[in-house]
Amino acid sequence: MPGMWWVVGATVVVALVVAYLIWTAGRVExxxxxxxxxxxALDAxxxxxxxxxxxxxxxxxxxxLYAAARIALDARPEEREAAENDLTRQLRAVRLDPTDPDCEAxxxxxxxxxxxxxxxTDLVRDARSARSRPLVRLLRMGRGSSWPRYFDIDDPTLSVPAADVPAG
Structure with missing residues (x-):
């Protein structure tokens, strides 16, 4: 009888380890x-x-501005970050009127x-973090996919001048 509890205990431990590994592999994926x-979505x-x-x-x-926009539209993947940063700089250089439909777009x-x-950025950070864990690297759980890559561009948010509101 005492040997039977050892087998049951070992089976439970193995089952828990296998369940954890399956859960971890699913999470990484x-x-x-x-x-x-x-x-x-970022590309779109x-x-x-x-x-x-x-x-x-x-x-x-x-x-x-048109040239910067065309370059950004036509850029190859390795040129994309620089082209998008240039477009952001060009957009910041013009005065955008939020009441104009083209500017609003x-x-x-x-x-x-x-x-x-x-x-x-958040999802790439999380995926890279999960893939860099020792057990994941040891068991090569992420080997079926390329390493997630950050897209490093300036903050694309444009500042819009405040409307001239008469004091009164």
């Missing part, structure tokens, strides 16, 4: 998948902002981009 989804928001900036430049602000796209960038 979920975080990796969420980081990839966030990267796709980058494209929307660049397209809105191109429309705005065609109608009002001219060549430099760029301002709104920039706000959504800032949120998407923050979500992406």
């Amino acid at each position: 979920r975080l990796q998948s969420r980081a990839q989804s966030a990267a796709r 928001h980058l494209l929307r902002r660049a397209a809105a900036a191109a429309v705005l430049a065609e109608r009002r602000y001219g060549v430099e 760029v301002i709104a796209a920039s706000r959504r981009l800032a949120l998407a960038r923050q979500v992406h």
Whole structure:
């Protein structure tokens, strides 16, 4: 009888270890998948902002802003961060009127981009943290996916001048 309790105890411990490993592998996979989804969402928001900036430049602000927007739209992955940072600098250099629909489209796209960038950064941080744990590295749980990568750009939020309100 005493030997039987040892077998039951060992079986329970093995079952708990296996359950933990399965849970950990699933968590790593979920975080990796969420980081990839966030990267796709970030890319979509980058494209929307660049397209809105191109429309705005065609109608009002001219060549430099239009060129920056086109470069951002056409950039290869390795050039994307620099192109987006240049577009942000160009957008900050122009005076955006929040009552103008074209300007409002760029301002709104920039706000959504800032949120998407923050979500992406948080999810990449979480995925990298999970993948860098010793047990995960030892068992190579994340080997089926590429290492999640940060998208390092300046804060895309645009400051909009306050409306001139008469004192009174």
